[in-house]
Amino acid sequence: MNISIKYFGQLAEVTQKEEESFEFSKHSVSDLVESIFVKYPDLKNKDFKVAQNNELVSADAKITGAEIALLPPFAGG
Amino acid sequence: MSRYSRHIILSEIGQAGQDKLSKAKVLVVGAGGLGCPILQYLAAAGVGTLGIIDFDVVEISNLQRQVLFGTKSLGKNKALAAKKRLEDLNDDISITAYPEKLTHTNAIALFNEYNIIVDGSDNFETRYLVNDACIITNKPLVFGAIFKFEGQVSVFNYKNGPSYRCLFPNPPEKGTVPNCSDIGVLGVLPGIIGSMQANEVLKIILGIGTVLSGKLLCFNALTLQNTTLKIPRSETEIIKVLAEKENFNKKQIDFNCEIESIEVSIKDLITKENIQFIDVRELDEQPKVNGLAVTCIPLSDLENNLDKIDLEKKKAIFCQFGIRSKNAVLKLKNLNINNCYSIKEGASEIIKYINIDIAM
Numbered sequence: 001m002n003i004s005i006k007y008f009g010q011l012a013e014v015t016q017k018e019e020e021s022f023e024f025s026k027h028s029v030s031d032l033v034e035s036i037f038v039k040y041p042d043l044k045n046k047d048f049k050v051a052q053n054n055e056l057v058s059a060d061a062k063i064t065g066a067e068i069a070l071l072p073p074f075a076g077g
Numbered sequence: 078m079s080r081y082s083r084h085i086i087l088s089e090i091g092q093a094g095q096d097k098l099s100k101a102k103v104l105v106v107g108a109g110g111l112g113c114p115i116l117q118y119l120a121a122a123g124v125g126t127l128g129i130i131d132f133d134v135v136e137i138s139n140l141q142r143q144v145l146f147g148t149k150s151l152g153k154n155k156a157l158a159a160k161k162r163l164e165d166l167n168d169d170i171s172i173t174a175y176p177e178k179l180t181h182t183n184a185i186a187l188f189n190e191y192n193i194i195v196d197g198s199d200n201f202e203t204r205y206l207v208n209d210a211c212i213i214t215n216k217p218l219v220f221g222a223i224f225k226f227e228g229q230v231s232v233f234n235y236k237n238g239p240s241y242r243c244l245f246p247n248p249p250e251k252g253t254v255p256n257c258s259d260i261g262v263l264g265v266l267p268g269i270i271g272s273m274q275a276n277e278v279l280k281i282i283l284g285i286g287t288v289l290s291g292k293l294l295c296f297n298a299l300t301l302q303n304t305t306l307k308i309p310r311s312e313t314e315i316i317k318v319l320a321e322k323e324n325f326n327k328k329q330i331d332f333n334c335e336i337e338s339i340e341v342s343i344k345d346l347i348t349k350e351n352i353q354f355i356d357v358r359e360l361d362e363q364p365k366v367n368g369l370a371v372t373c374i375p376l377s378d379l380e381n382n383l384d385k386i387d388l389e390k391k392k393a394i395f396c397q398f399g400i401r402s403k404n405a406v407l408k409l410k411n412l413n414i415n416n417c418y419s420i421k422e423g424a425s426e427i428i429k430y431i432n433i434d435i436a437m
Contacts, residue, residue: 006304008295009224010254018300047249055307056244069306071295073245074222074229075254076262077111077199 001025005036006069014042022068030059032068048072080169081123094283095123099170101282104128104191106179106207108155110267111197111221111274113145118275120163120170124282127163128191130175131155132413136388142264179203181328184210193278195219197271201248208233208241212318213325217281221274226263228270230294231308232277238290239310246314266298339406341418343430346393353390357405358397358424366395366424368431376401379408386414395420395427 005022012018024032029050037044050057053065084090084098101124105112108131119127135143135150135158143155150158156174163172175187179198184206188194194216196207204222211218217235221228233240273294280286295304321328346352354369357376374382376396386392392409394402394417402419409417420427 008304009227018297045250047245047254049244051306054305056309069304071293071306072224073201073249073254074224074227075199075201075204076223077107077109077197077221077267 001063003032003063003065004067006067008070009072009074011043011046011048011070011072014046015040024063027062028059029057029061029063032063033059036070043070046072080167084122089285090283094285097282097284098123098279099125101193102126102128102191103193103195103278103282104130104188105195105197106130106203107197107199108143108145108159109133109139109197109199110142110223110262111271112155112195113143113159114268114271115195115197115221115275115278116159116163117145117166118272119278120167120172122275122279123167123169124278125170126191127170127172128175128187129156129159129172130177130179130187131159132176132178134413138389142262142267144268179206181206182326185214185326188214188216191216193217193219193281195221195274195278197221197274201254204241205248209318209321209325212240212315213322219274219277219281221270223262223266223270225260226266226298228266228273228296228298230270230273230277230289230296231292232281232288232290235281235288235290237310239308240315240318242314242318243311244293244308246311263298269298270296339410339417339419340399340403340421341393343393343395343420343422343427346418346420351390352393353387355386355392355394355405356396356424357394357401362397362424364425364428366427366431368428376405376408379405380412383412383414388414390416392417393420394418395422395424397423399423 001024003022003024006019007015048070051069051071053067081095084095085092103119103124105115108129133155135146135153135155140146145159145162154176156176160172160174188210194211196204196218198204211234218233220231220233277289280288291308293306293308354371356371356373359375360373372385374385394405396402399421406417406419
């Protein structure tokens, strides 16, 4: 399945892109995160949450949608 | 024409809405990049009671984005300087400045005085404290945070909506998320995000529109793309915070949000620019460090020589063995002088490194 992934904030600095499409054949959010870590090992040191089709999901959620976003926390003010 | 005529002629606001604004009490945490536009618009709109809490002082590098301040505010406490400017903007309203740090000890009593809390702080320690105190006092929290060219906005703890911990349950590991002073920020970005926060505050008070609760708005200033993500409420997270209610004011801050440790090696510093080197040994101690511009301030007399410290530069502090320099950093930190680092190596090793550097 082909999914689109958006990277926000510090994550986009690691991936050097804000968006990309990703070929993915497994099931859960944690599987997807593992595959992303293979491509970008430096993301392992970053804190982030995963949203699917614009809704925050937990690690065990099933990948059903085509749009994934990885969201880090911001501290600045 | 009255001051608020442009509000009053809007059918959605009217005199009744303006009266709601004048009765509202809003506390803004942090009078920095976000706090300035938030405070400016809330004061101008006639929010009747405004509180401002900030322990920090205005520095020249703040003026690029912190629009309430000018050169005359330099060195002044931000809460007091903001109050002064806002009283000129609107003398109809009551403004209280708290020139102190928000802590677990003072947060609950302070939040109880207000109806809405706005987070314009710049570190995770304060952000989690504000979130938890809002859950305990049951106050809506208008949240905003920025990173370089991107911003996040949401309203937490509003009518049984989610809290910040429902989104990010725990603060990130120490040193993994930098802040504006370390990496920079586009000056207008806090203006945009802070204005969105002020907009949410006005909507909550007036009861108009749709409050950004249960959703996080992510804004990118470079692409002007907005993404809104739904955040579910997590009862587990809320209950965990409420369980701490009785112990809240006794709680010590149990995580550290400092980006770097206060100790560094001369090897990491020597090539960096914009550093003030400070020798905190007594004036007669040897060897002297030549080949570097060094400010000599003995630790024993540090408090009387604060004017020699350059607030705009990073401070690399050294002594004979790296012990007094560490004490000096901690002392300065308590005086709210940040960006200070203790060099692990003593003076004689520093001299060696400088010589190697020059030889290369």
